[in-house]
Amino acid sequence: MTEQSKIPLPEAGKGEGERKKSLFERVDDLFGFGGAPVPTELAQPPQKRGKKTAAPVLSAEVAKDTEHTFAEPGPAADLASDRSVQAKAAPIPAAPTPVEPAVTFAAKPQTLDRNHLRQQGLIEPGGKVTALLEEFRIVKREVLLAARTAQANGGGAKAQRVLICSPLPGEGKTFCAANLALAMAAEKDSEVVLVDADFAKPSILSTLGLAGGRGLMDALADPSLRVESFVLATDVPGLYVLPAGNQTNSDSEFLSSKRTAAVLDRLTQGAPNRLLIFDSPPALAASPAAELAKYVGQALVVARADLTGQSALEDALSLLSNCPDIKLLLNAAQYSPSGRRFGTYYGYGE
Structure with missing residues (x-):
């Protein structure tokens, strides 16, 4: 270690007014390092390129618009933008369903x-209320209800x-077919x-007393013919008749062709x-009944109370199974367990 005694002390007799040297100054006097000149002014730090300008002060509205303009898009911003576009986009109207002109x-x-x-x-149209009329009023109510229900469920023309x-x-x-048609014609709407x-043995025209002419089979056999041109109008409001037309040995084949659906439509x-009410041939005597069952929404199978056997009825129902709704209509019944006597309530009897 350096001996402290060898460090020279300040000379005695110096005036009190003289400044005492600091330790660093005494070391400098002793070893002769020489003091570095103290600059009178400090050097300014180097300036960065370009002058720093004060940030402009924006009004609240301008700042809001600027923030909205330069905001970085994110999931929330994209979703909001998509919703905004969807809200402003006008809905595309659905194409109208073409309405077919009424035939x-x-x-x-x-x-x-x-x-x-x-x-x-x-x-008798417009005649008195009879038991026969009341019976077919009940039948037509069931038929009309089934038809309207099938229409509401998308049954279409069938x-x-x-x-x-x-x-x-x-x-x-x-x-039964003629009476049901006469009863339905009385409906107001x-x-x-x-x-x-019944192409082999047509009988509707003779039953109603109408003149013959071309009919359904002619329209099926000739694509150039319009079936509506063969429909006969009657003086009974709402009642029309379509004859069977010319006889042919290929009635079943014509009924099974693709044209049948278009003609009936x-x-x-x-x-x-x-x-449409179809008077068809007997199911167990001719094949057209089974073919027609494919094109109808419901079928009424007439069973005569004193004639139709159970096995014949079962066989007929099997042949007509393509029809989705089959009902039985009992004809020529003479006895009613309930004792009902339709027509007498109105003052008429039969």
Whole structure:
């Protein structure tokens, strides 16, 4: 270590006014380092490139717009933007469903002979209320309800078609078909077309007392013919008749062709309140009944109380199984367990 005694002390006798040297100054005097000159002014630090300017002061509205403009997009911003675009975009309207023009029947009405209808045991349009009329009023209510329910469930044109059939000849199918059509024609908001589909033995025209002519089979056989041109109008409001047409040995083959659906569709095109009633051949005697069952929404199988056997009825129901709704109609029943006597309530009896 350096001996402290060798460090020279300040000379005695120096005036008190003289400044005492600091330790560093005494070391400098002793070793002769020489003091570095003290600058009178400190050097300014080097300036960065470009002058720093004061940030501009924006108003609240400008600052808000600037922030919105330069904000970085994120998931929330994108979602808000998408919603904004969707809200401003006008909805695209759905294409309107084309409305098919209604098919009408322009034939001049033929007069139904009321005396002839009574002789045939049929309902007299505008006549008195009878037991027969009341019975078919009940039947038509069930048929109309089923047709409207099928329409509401998307049954299409088939819902407007009703097949009247029987297992064997002589059980009253034509009688029931004609009376059901006459009863339905009395409805205030519907029309009915009675179609003679018994091509081998047509009988609707003779039953109603109408003149013959071309009909359904002609329209099926010739694509150039319009089926509506063969429909006969009557003087009974809402009642129309379509004859069977010319006879052919290929009636079943024509019915099974693709044209049948198009021909039948035209009869109800644009007319949702129009029903078709088909008087078909007996199911166990001719094949057209089974073919027609594919095109209808419901079928009424006529069973004669004193004639139709159970096995024949079961076989007929099996042949008509393509129809989704089959009902039984009992004809020529003489006894009612409930003792009902329709018609007498109105002051008439039969």
